[in-house]
Amino acid sequence: MASEAVAERRSAGHRLADLLHGRERLQVGALLAGPVGWLVIGYLGSLALLLVAAFWSVDPLSGATIKEFTLENFESLVNEPVYRDIVWRTVRTALLVTLTDAVIAFPIAFYMAKLASRRGKALLVIGILLPLWSSYLVKVYAWRTLLSANGAINWALDPIGLHGPGYGMTAVWLVMSYLWLPYMILPIYAGLERIPNSLISASEDLGASPFTTFRRVILPLSFPAVVAGSIFTFSLTLGDYITPRLVSNDQFIGNVIFSNVANNQPFAAALAIVPIVVTIAYLLVARRLGAFEHV
């Protein structure tokens, strides 16, 4: 009986294989049904519902969600200076962190791509990949201990009469720059790898100083890769709420979303629209700058 069942299943499999044979559309359909169903219906559907929920409200007495259209959430988002400050603080930090990471990442990526030996290159790639993947939360926590009043930073700076930044906006900027640095190094490295060395030699042969070669050859060719890296540094900063919570008392968009999600989901939804819009705007600019050819 068991073998009959196997034979039956096999022949069903065969029949399906026969059906799929030579029918490309059917094959593609069978392959994509799962992933596209999950991502379009599940994920994009959820994003669409989030947009809809942003226009709902919560009954202040019962705490129940009122599923009727209202602009209430967006009105308070625009009109209340607290939220304006928070949005501006978040976006400003995202830009600052992106700029910082670009400046730190470029020399490292350049060394990896153009100067390191084969072996050195392999070691550096794995050396940067491993911390990139190691726990995000542990890294933020590590900085919390480093920056604390009796932490290692103050200990190291004390003999020369200095003090660490302590908790606050400087700490947030420092920690986020730290967290997203590998996300910037790797795309720039990949972009620089694609620049043929002969172009650099040609520029030198034609009498350009190293600085001129950098400014007129290397930078224009690798700029799209920098923009590609910046997408991650920017978007990750916009959505982070744990770093501000652990190393400062300042509120970011994410903190307000998180504190509203339990009691006022519609307002949390409206707040979440902000990083979506900012990220999409940033992606459109990045696309203009050619970043997607280099991701």
Add this chain to the structure above:
Amino acid sequence: MLLRLAVAAGLAFIYVPLIVIAIYAFNSSKILEWPPPGFTTHWFSQAFNNEAAREAFFTSIKAGVAASAIALLLGTLASIAVARHRFFGRETISFLVILPIALPGIVTGVAISNTFTQVLNVPLSLFTVIVGHATFCIVIVYNNAVARLRRLSGSFEEASADLGAHTWQTFRYVTFPGMRSALIAGGLLAFALSFDEIIVTNFTIGAGEQTLPIWIYSNLFRPHELPIVNAVAVLVILISILPVYLAHRLGAEEGGATGGRAAGGGVETEATAVP
């Protein structure tokens, strides 16, 4: 020379915080104070015997295994469709797959939590965590698989079909063996990503349940728990790094595909040409 110094400084910047936490894990004092006064392995045994931490650890393993299994299935299917077929909207697939990781994690978290609690009336649980994790893990498997399929010539599959193999046989004996190590690498990376994720998890986990990162987070503000947190933190770093190292080795044998989270997995490959 100056550049070498810059690289050394950059690497020091990257590693010092991790090293400091590793040292604190062996701190003999209960107070976090630099430099630590002495050495002990006491906190590791405390961590192993901490029931909540142990339970959270197994929850994280469950979430990671389930999420990477779903991601493996969906990512592989999508990668075969994109790398081996031509169809309308093919370029959109890469974009669709990368979206959950390109948008801030908080957006994915709120969106999924909103759908389950407000629209479907499904209470949050480990199941909703797995759904969230699987969504952003698909891209990792997908990028590794597409990169591999682009390197493997499709002519082997054509030859197999010409020799009379049907669709399954071709997949079973030709396509799959070629993709295997890329899929293992992708699965390992997806697991690593899920294992230490906290942003989406925080929004999708049920009341009373904890993954290991959530356990760490909820104990960060309790000073007397910090020594155990340090020990757990070191274990978490090791567990999240080990799969990545293995995946990198697997990829390195055949050309490398651990681009990882940066660029959603396609840095060393040319796999993620987002349109």
